[in-house]
Amino acid sequence: MGTYGRQNIVFERGEGCWLIAEDGQRYLDFGSGVAVNALGHAHPQLVAALKAQAEKLWHTSNLYRVEGQESVAEKLIRLTFADTVFFCNSGAEACEGAIKVARRYHYVSGQPERTRIITFRGAFHGRTLATLAAAGNPKYLEGFAPEAAGFDHVEPDDHEALEAMIGPETAAIMLEPIQGEGGVRAFPPERIAAIRALCDAHGLLLVLDEVQTGVGRTGKLFAHEWADVVPDVMAIAKGFGGGFPVGAVLATAEAAKGMTPGTHGSTFGGNPLAMAVASTVIDIVSEPEFLEAVRLKALRLKQGLVGLKDSHSDLIEDVRGEGLLMGFKLKSHVAPAQVVGAAAAQGLLLVGAGDNSVRVLPPLIASDTEISEGIQLLSRALAHVSGEGS
Ligand SMILES: *Cc1c(COP(=O)(O)O)cnc(C)c1O
Numbered sequence: 001m002g003t004y005g006r007q008n009i010v011f012e013r014g015e016g017c018w019l020i021a022e023d024g025q026r027y028l029d030f031g032s033g034v035a036v037n038a039l040g041h042a043h044p045q046l047v048a049a050l051k052a053q054a055e056k057l058w059h060t061s062n063l064y065r066v067e068g069q070e071s072v073a074e075k076l077i078r079l080t081f082a083d084t085v086f087f088c089n090s091g092a093e094a095c096e097g098a099i100k101v102a103r104r105y106h107y108v109s110g111q112p113e114r115t116r117i118i119t120f121r122g123a124f125h126g127r128t129l130a131t132l133a134a135a136g137n138p139k140y141l142e143g144f145a146p147e148a149a150g151f152d153h154v155e156p157d158d159h160e161a162l163e164a165m166i167g168p169e170t171a172a173i174m175l176e177p178i179q180g181e182g183g184v185r186a187f188p189p190e191r192i193a194a195i196r197a198l199c200d201a202h203g204l205l206l207v208l209d210e211v212q213t214g215v216g217r218t219g220k221l222f223a224h225e226w227a228d229v230v231p232d233v234m235a236i237a238k239g240f241g242g243g244f245p246v247g248a249v250l251a252t253a254e255a256a257k258g259m260t261p262g263t264h265g266s267t268f269g270g271n272p273l274a275m276a277v278a279s280t281v282i283d284i285v286s287e288p289e290f291l292e293a294v295r296l297k298a299l300r301l302k303q304g305l306v307g308l309k310d311s312h313s314d315l316i317e318d319v320r321g322e323g324l325l326m327g328f329k330l331k332s333h334v335a336p337a338q339v340v341g342a343a344a345a346q347g348l349l350l351v352g353a354g355d356n357s358v359r360v361l362p363p364l365i366a367s368d369t370e371i372s373e374g375i376q377l378l379s380r381a382l383a384h385v386s387g388e389g390s
């Protein structure tokens with residue numbers, strides 16, 4: 001179906017941070033398939049894990065125990081706040097699952113009226129009917145009425161409005177620590193701590209959508225670690241499979257107490273192929289030295305982008321983000337597609353976002369040289385865009 005406005009490039013293979021098109025042209029991939037290829041393309045350990053599993057067993061369904069699920073869940077539990085994990089196949093499914101966990105928690109706690117979830121303007125939680133309603137973006141909801149009920153939206157920076165929105169039917173507050181699709185807009189760490197405190201005061205669950213911010217993207221294994229708070233429920237996907245489709249809902253035992261046999265399910269969720277890859281991704285990304293290296297590279301990227309903001313102040317309004325989830329907002333006379341197109345023409349892949357901005361999402365394995373090369377290519381692309389405008 002014609003649901004995508006695709007760029008007219010066909011890639012044939014990938015090597016680390018590079019994609020090679022059919023015509024032999026090489027592209028530096030600073031989009032990472034929208035924050036998915038955390039370990040770049042064709043990472044030898046991921047290829048080996050997938051090949052080895054492919055020769056043993058692909059799928060059994062969740063009618064039986066799945067060894068890979070048990071071991072990946074144990075790793076996630078050891079590394080995070082979570083006591084329990086549900087595996088699914090995508091970010092939207094992980095967010096849907098998180099919403100179900102929150103509603104079910106209050107249902108089994110004797111407060112079945114607590115069904116409403118407070119979410120934030122500019123959010124993105126996926127394209128299913130409930131996650132579209134959760135984000136409340138009119139552009140994505142158009143033509144898909146009736147809108148799923150049970151979501152209340154507030155502006156991200158209005159803490160008073162958030163407090164006023166809490167009522168007897170509120171079940172949870174749900175947010176992305178950094179809004180990715182929305183334009184790389186971060187909740188300051190102290191704000192996330194204040195939202196945590198609000199949840200505690202009112203008996204609400206804090207649900208974090210770390211589909212884009214998670215699995216090392218911000219230089220911590222999960223972005224909420226920067227705020228030094230823990231959620232009750234968390235959705236992950238994107239980088240978790242490094243390109244293999246997989247997602248998960250993580251929760252405390254208390255938050256997940258309503259998720260008893262028969263309450264939720266997925267045919268493909270946590271399939272052995274996905275688990276083999278996700279297990280390897282988690283092993284590599286959770287190493288403290290790996291995350292430290294991400295933070296160092298992130299510093300270099302941020303300095304480069306701030307430099308470009310100074311040299312191209314006619315185009316760039318500000319630079320934002322954390323770790324390797326960076327972006328820049330453009331002046332109103334420039335559209336993200338112009339910059340993304342000009343960059344692709346220079347051999348650099350970027351991703352557009354809301355709030356008139358562009359995302360820069362290198363694979364977490366990018367070298368210092370590749371970060372510098374990306375900045376150089378972007379500088380040339382911006383020069384072209386400036387030239388076109390004059
Ligand atoms: C991409 C994304 C989703 C949706 O993930 P899909 O795998 O496309 O369903 C949800 N939440 C956030 C924050 C995302 O960035």
